[in-house]
Amino acid sequence: MSAQPIPISHWRRAWLYVLVAAVLLFLIVPMLIVVPMSFSGSEYLEFPPREWSLRWYASYFNSPEWMASTRVSFAAAVLTALIATPLGVAAAYALNAVRLRLTPVLQVILLLPQMVPVILIGIGIFYIYIQLQLVNTLFGIVLAHTLLAVPFVVVTVMSGLRSYDMTQEKVARSLGAPRWKAFMLVTLPQIKLSVISGALFAFITSLDEVVIGLFIAGGDNTVLTRRMFQSLRDQIDPTIAAISSLLIILSAVVLASVAVMSGGKKQRSEA
Amino acid sequence: MTMDIPVQGAHGLGRPAAARPHSGELAADSRSEQRRILGLSLPSLLLVTALLLIPVGWLFGLSFFKRGVFTFDHYLRMVEHSSYIAIFQTTFSLSILVTLICVLLGYPVAYLLAQLPRRWATLGMALVILPFWTSLLVRTYAWLVLLQRTGVINTTLISAGIIDEPLQLVHNYTGTVIGMTHIMLPFLILPLYASIKAIDMDYVRAASNLGASPTQAFLKIFLPLSLPGLIAGSLLVFIICLGFYVTPQILGGGRVTTVSMKIQQNIGMYFDWGAGSALGVALLVFVGLIFLVAHRLAGLERMFKG
Numbered sequence: 001m002s003a004q005p006i007p008i009s010h011w012r013r014a015w016l017y018v019l020v021a022a023v024l025l026f027l028i029v030p031m032l033i034v035v036p037m038s039f040s041g042s043e044y045l046e047f048p049p050r051e052w053s054l055r056w057y058a059s060y061f062n063s064p065e066w067m068a069s070t071r072v073s074f075a076a077a078v079l080t081a082l083i084a085t086p087l088g089v090a091a092a093y094a095l096n097a098v099r100l101r102l103t104p105v106l107q108v109i110l111l112l113p114q115m116v117p118v119i120l121i122g123i124g125i126f127y128i129y130i131q132l133q134l135v136n137t138l139f140g141i142v143l144a145h146t147l148l149a150v151p152f153v154v155v156t157v158m159s160g161l162r163s164y165d166m167t168q169e170k171v172a173r174s175l176g177a178p179r180w181k182a183f184m185l186v187t188l189p190q191i192k193l194s195v196i197s198g199a200l201f202a203f204i205t206s207l208d209e210v211v212i213g214l215f216i217a218g219g220d221n222t223v224l225t226r227r228m229f230q231s232l233r234d235q236i237d238p239t240i241a242a243i244s245s246l247l248i249i250l251s252a253v254v255l256a257s258v259a260v261m262s263g264g265k266k267q268r269s270e271a
Numbered sequence: 272m273t274m275d276i277p278v279q280g281a282h283g284l285g286r287p288a289a290a291r292p293h294s295g296e297l298a299a300d301s302r303s304e305q306r307r308i309l310g311l312s313l314p315s316l317l318l319v320t321a322l323l324l325i326p327v328g329w330l331f332g333l334s335f336f337k338r339g340v341f342t343f344d345h346y347l348r349m350v351e352h353s354s355y356i357a358i359f360q361t362t363f364s365l366s367i368l369v370t371l372i373c374v375l376l377g378y379p380v381a382y383l384l385a386q387l388p389r390r391w392a393t394l395g396m397a398l399v400i401l402p403f404w405t406s407l408l409v410r411t412y413a414w415l416v417l418l419q420r421t422g423v424i425n426t427t428l429i430s431a432g433i434i435d436e437p438l439q440l441v442h443n444y445t446g447t448v449i450g451m452t453h454i455m456l457p458f459l460i461l462p463l464y465a466s467i468k469a470i471d472m473d474y475v476r477a478a479s480n481l482g483a484s485p486t487q488a489f490l491k492i493f494l495p496l497s498l499p500g501l502i503a504g505s506l507l508v509f510i511i512c513l514g515f516y517v518t519p520q521i522l523g524g525g526r527v528t529t530v531s532m533k534i535q536q537n538i539g540m541y542f543d544w545g546a547g548s549a550l551g552v553a554l555l556v557f558v559g560l561i562f563l564v565a566h567r568l569a570g571l572e573r574m575f576k577g
Contacts, residue, residue, distance in 0.1 A: 024398045026456075031413055097308050109316060113319065117555065119551065124329070127330065211517065233521060
């Protein structure tokens with residue numbers, strides 16, 4: 001990983017620094033600006049706010065509809081992470097350990113949910129759910145979100161397994177441990193970080209999902225994103241600024257914990 | 272950067288098998304044992320089969336029926352009706368434009384971050400990854416607020432005396448392009464960064480030593496080496512753009528209709544499964560063709576490497 005300077009003076013490419021800084025600002029500023037705006041006291045979201053207040057947070061936390069949707073979304077996200085993680089870990093283990101001609105084919109199939117346009121997945125699931133009477137049920141939502149989340153877990157865990165030496169598990173088995181026990185006691189502790197990252201990505205994937213939810217997550221089980229989408233289409237409700245700020249902070253916290261975990265892993269492996 | 276952040280659609284397809292020791296006492300390498308281990312992927316495969324393969328196959332069938340009669344009408348309409356042709360044109364022009372902007376803005380970012388000292392590169396990547404993992408809906412909302420008539424951009428421009436009247440920046444094509452560019456940029460930067468990072472800079476130094484100007488060294492050596500990563504990243508962006516629904520729906524204000532929006536309309540409002548399915552199948556065919564092109568140009572595995 002060379003970080004050696006290229007033989008070009010910094011001045012000769014000052015324009016590059018300026019351009020890159022501008023693009024990075026373009027990426028981050030819209031998100032940062034929503035947070036102070038959510039504390040605005042007025043009906044119109046201003047920046048900087050002329051008067052500060054918590055009224056939009058109050059309007060969020062005092063609304064039974066928003067609260068109900070938040071509960072549904074979090075329940076779905078937790079359940080999705082709990083189901084998608086073992087499924088994804090098992091699949092990643094299999095794809096990593098087995099070298100048959102079938103393996104790459106299975107891998108493509110497992111990753112299809114990330115390749116097929118989500119609108120098509122959405123209407124397909126909607127159609128099936130109508131027959132199975134799963135529309136607007138928590139079970140149906142979790143199942144659909146798990147479909148989207150499994151590829152993330154598979155990818156993350158496979159990258160963890162690639163930097164893990166499988167001979168360790170073989171040693172455990174040659175000493176008499178059954179495969180299952182060897183995995184749990186020897187392999188899993190060492191790929192723990194990629195498993196936790198995968199679970200967090202599964203959680204976020206479920207929490208942020210919009211399109212499929214528009215078809216199958218209504219009624220009593222209206223997810224947060226669907227309610228946000230609907231109120232965005234109609235008018236700009238400043239309550240959404242408060243919810244958005246909370247979601248941004250949540251993403252930042254989740255990412256920071258993933259970064260801290262993998263940073264710690266790096267240091268240990270370098271030591 | 273050591274985060275294990277998977278890019279959407281970022282995977283390592285078809286990695287060459289690592290050399291495995293053929294130790295006789297371990298029966299693990301017998302093919303039947305391998306099949307049994309492969310069975311661990313069965314639950315996930317069942318899920319994909321039940322919720323993706325079967326439903327999409329079913330929709331494919333439905334796309335050939337209209338009121339119970341076999342017909343090609345839904346597909347013929349796409350090439351005959353001017354309104355349908357316009358929707359495909361909008362979707363493709365929007366996707367091409369957003370992809371081009373992403374390449375122009377994203378390449379310099381990936382290029383510079385790959386060369387900066389580690390601390391700065393990490394900070395820069397954090398600024399790319401945080402938006403990437405923030406809800407698309409939240410980001411679309413942020414742009415709605417920023418771009419509206421009384422939004423930050425218009426009020427700043429007016430108070431700076433640059434414009435007198437607020438610009439119409441949102442609820443149109445412009446707003447859609449801005450919002451989609453913001454959402455798609457990380458999809459280009461992350462894979463491109465990874466592939467640029469893998470380029471051996473000694474080639475560039477060698478070129479300089481042999482008398483190439485920095486511009487020549489970049490154009491003749493660096494750019495060609497980064498091209499596979501760039502092609503893979505931009506095709507990924509293009510494919511996701513083709514299926515975009517949320518952002519054009521909110522920022523387009525009814526003036527932008529993409530294929531996905533038409534599908535939603537057909538199914539969600541009119542319950543016209545045949546028409547909606549046919550559009551979905553058409554979309555899938557385009558996406559499949561692009562994956563094929565990507566595979567030929569850059570190797571599919573590269574496209575899926577985070």
